[in-house]
Structure formats: structure tokens, C-alpha cells
Amino acid sequence: MPNAVRMSPLIGLPLSLLAGVAIPSQARVNGALGERLDDGLAAALVSFLVGLVVMVGISLALPRGRAGAGQLIPALRERRFPRYYVLAGMIGGYFVLSQTLTVAVLGVAVFTVAAVAGQTLTGLVVDRLGIGPAGKKALTVMRVVGAVLTIAAVAWAVSPKLGAGGEPSEWLLPVLLPLTAGMLMSFQQAMNGTTGMHYGTPITATLVNFISGTVLLAVMWGIKVAVSGPGNPLPGEWWLYLGGPLGCIFIGVGALLVRSLGVLLTSLGLIGGQLIGSLLLDIVFPAPGSVVVAATVLGTLLTLLAIVLATLPWNMPGGGPFRRRGSRTPAKASRQRPQ
Template identity: 30%
Template sequence: MLYGLGILAGLVLPIQTSVNTNLKNRAGGSPFLASMLSFTIGTIALLFATLLSGQSLFFSSHLFTSQPAWIWLGGLFGVIGLTTNVLIFPYLGAVQTVIMPITGQIIMGMIIDNFSLFDADHHAFTIIRLVGVILLVVGILMVVLDKKASDGADKAKQLPWQILGIVAGMFQASQAPVNGHLGVVLHSPIHAAFISFLVGTIILFVITGLVDRSYVHAKDAIGKGNPWWIWLGGVLGAIFVLSNAFLSPQIGAGTTVVLVLLGNLFGSVMVDKYGLLNSPKKPVGIMKYIGLVVMLIAVAIIKLY
């Protein structure tokens, strides 16, 4: 039951990215406005979740002086991750929009573990982890260089977006221990998720105002001709955060990561192969399937050993 929940949580991310991309296309084409709207809805959902859990929405001002400043950076890291996914999705498709950030997450995750950044527990870089990294690189190359999936695609033009996806994944990996520490301090992972989303929403309101100089295009996504599901991105993000917060203590962080990744990969293949939620169809060759399996094995080795 819990394992199935982990896979379902993973399915949420590629669907969320596709939903938010549709929202962007109908809200003036601005990834910042789309992310702002998504974060706002997610914040509202987490507000109610926090209240239902019996937690206060507020916290002691003493935290500003007694805790490191980085505990408030989770929202910023989330903004970078979500907005980047919306940016790269049209250029890379659902599968690569999942695996490039995952690559960045694995790289940064091992850096965090090895150097105990953000007060994380120390996990040394071992030979077994090195084998996992090598397998991960092999799997990524199989996915990216898959001939059938690459037909008609300009690999040179994709490279900057692939690098951007990896960098975004490194920020997403940093978000997990930051929010985890905040959850310990607040004695509630749900409250921590709400604070993180709230900070992200405020940041996106500022960025959208500075870059787009207007919020008026938000109304373009409302009304006839616009499917109702384009507003679900924030709720899906909140579900993902809450699912991870629930599963990690129950089945372990490593197992949770592997199950979520399995859902990520399955969901992204379905979105690409069938063009779900108005996404462009992208062919999925046998080499890509094999590469995804190799990646899953690699992540299992890195996270479980």
C-alpha cells in the first residue's frame, strides 16, 4: 500500500509539469506567472492541510536568530526547480524533463551527503556509489542518444536546456534537507512545506512583477476555452510534498526516492508517448526504455547502499 503511494506520488511530477506548461501557454506565455499561480494554489492547499493537522500557521520570531539563515531557502530552491521544469519541457519533452533534474539531484545529493551540508547526516562516497553513478551516466546517455526518440531533434540545441535541467535538479536536492530541517524545528513537515510554498509564492510575485511588469495575463487562463485542470499544478505539487513527508519516516528516505523515481519515469513516458494533457507526442524507442531501467537500478544502488 505504502509502496504504491510512493509510485503514485512520483506520477504526479511529470503531470504537474505538463499542467503548468499548459497554464503558461494560456497565461501570456510567462513561466514566472505560471509558476506564481501554481505556487499560490499550492500554498492555499497547504494552508488548509496545516490547519487540519492542528498546527499553527505562525512561528516564533526567535527562529530568525537561533537557526541558520538557510532554513528559509527552501521556497527559493523550489521556485528555481518548478520554473525551470516549465521552461525546459517544450524543448526536451516529459522524459528528459524528469531525468535531467534527477541527474542534478543525484549529483548534489551525494555532495550534500559527503560534506554534511545543511546539517545532513554524513554518508561517504563509496565504491558502490561510484558504480551507481557510472550506471546512471550510461542510462542517461541511452535515453538522450536513443535514435528513435532523437529523430527530428537538434541535440546541439537541446544541450543548454539539458544543462539547465541538471542545475535545477541540484537546487531541488538542496530543498529536501532544508525543508527537512525546518520541519524538525517546527515539529511539523506539513507546516514546513506551507512556509516553503509561502516564501516561494512571495518570491514569484516579486519576480513576475519585475520581469513581466504585470499580472494581467492571469485572467487569460480563466473562462471559456480553458480546461479546468490547468489550475491543478499547485495542488499536485502540494500532494507530492505531503506524500514525501508522510512516506519518508514510514519506509525510509532511500526507498521513497526509488519509488518516486519509478513513478516519475513511468509517468513521463506516458506523457511523451501518448501526448497527454495537450503535450507534444515524442517517440519512445527501445533504447530509451532500457536506459530508464538502467537509471532506476543506478538510483537504487546510490540511495539504498
């Protein structure tokens, strides 16, 4: 497996927070585009298409992008990773589909809690199994506490809006869609991190994501058009097409960081960034009817605390309290290795 440059959490976590801010911004832009088109699925497809054009341009313009693209076919031919990893972008398509089908029933708040819960919990599983490029991460007490605390914090942050989901009997089944979509997001980050490492750059991993995601959304949109017809024509405002570039930032930074931070910590940073971005948008550019309340602010701060708890030094591999008795730390193992 190729050597990868490891990034310190002191650098990686702020980057993940900034990348997470791109998601609520993207949601706001794509939401506005969906309203103008009267077709949320078409808005998602346009977003992916613009992102694909951006990534093709970056891949052609940058030497590292060209080099990574040149590694795509050899990596698949030599089976450096499971070939189905190139379909990771379809998970993003499934996430969009679950949003399209359930947000009207659940409300954004319940959708967010379900997706974040799934993403955080499977982040623990993916790290424990060593699916991502960072290898196996110790299941320490504080990593578990950080994950559980993140779920509780997000639930607290969106609690003022939970009433939008209706009676439990109405959203118990629909909530499974965002829950499973969130679970798959952790696997997507692990797959992107692995493929990006073998391509030699996250640029190519992001490009392949947009290719597979665009194909899936195009098929879904074609079925939708055949059933109910197209929506409105494309609007002229340039800012309505920023969703794709924002998605490039989110996917690319996630693929870059997961090799150093692991899936769980990358997910926690991205979640914290999403909450911070949503809070800033509601304060600076509030949507009609949105109100910033104390629970939202405090829940966001609690999420940041959970990220800090999950990244403190006691979570170093081999030093967690869940380590089996008799196992040696890396330092002791190196001293006892035969010469």
C-alpha cells in the first residue's frame, strides 16, 4: 500500500470543520434551485453535473490531477482496492434520494438527527474494522463517548424543530431512509480515502465520485421525467449553481482527511462544521421563518466539545481503555522485536 502523508489533528480537524460548513451552504443553494426548477431531483442532478465539470477541469489543469487520472485504470486493473469502491459516489445519490423522499414527511430536523446518528455510529464500526486507509482505530471509551455525545448534541440543536416530523407513527418507517443513508456515508468516506490514496490524490477520488453520482441521478431523473414530466427551465442567476463546487470541497477534503484522522473523527469534524454553518446561515442569511434559539447554539457547542473529547491524547492507538490485557504498545513491541 502506498505511503501516505499523515496530517496532525490540529490541522485536519479545522479543515474538516470548514469542509462541513460547505454542506448547509450547498443545501441552501440547491434548495433555492429546486424551488426555481420545481424539481428537487433535477436540482441535485444539476449540482452533480456542475461539480463534475469542475472536477474534470481541475483534473486536466493540475499535474497531480492528471497523474491521479492516469492511475485510475491501472488501479482497477491491478485490484489495488475492491473495484466497487468506484461506485462510492452513488451513496451521495442515495442520500439525495432519501432527502427528496422523506424531508417533506419528517422535516429537516428529524432527517438530520437520523442521518447524523447513522453516520456517527457506523463511523465507529468502520474505524474498528479498519475499512478506511487509516487502518484499525482503537475503540476507546472516549471515542464512544464522543460519538454518543455528538448524537445527543445534534438532537438538542434541532430539538426546537422536531415537532415538524409529526406523530411518531407517521415518520417511524420513513426515518429508516436517512438513517441508512447516514450509515452509508461513513463507508463512502472510507472508500474515498482508500481510492484517493491509491490514485495518489483525492482529486481523482472526487472526480470518480461525481461521475458515478451523476450517472445514478441522471437515471433517477430520467425515470421521474418519464412519469411526471420535466420541471421549469434553468434559471439565470449564477449563484444557484454553486452547489456542485461546494460538494467538491466536502468530498475532496473528506477523502484527504480520512487517511489521517480515521472515519469517525473526520465524520465528527464534518458534522460540527455542518452545525456551525447552519447556525451562521440562520444568523447572517436567515431563511423565511427560521429562528435561532438557545438550544441550537448550545447543541452546536456541545458537538464541538464531543469532537474535542474524541481527539484527546488518550485516544492514541494502543492506549485506549478497551485494549486487551497483555497486548503490547507499539513502543514495547518494537523493543521486543527480534533483530
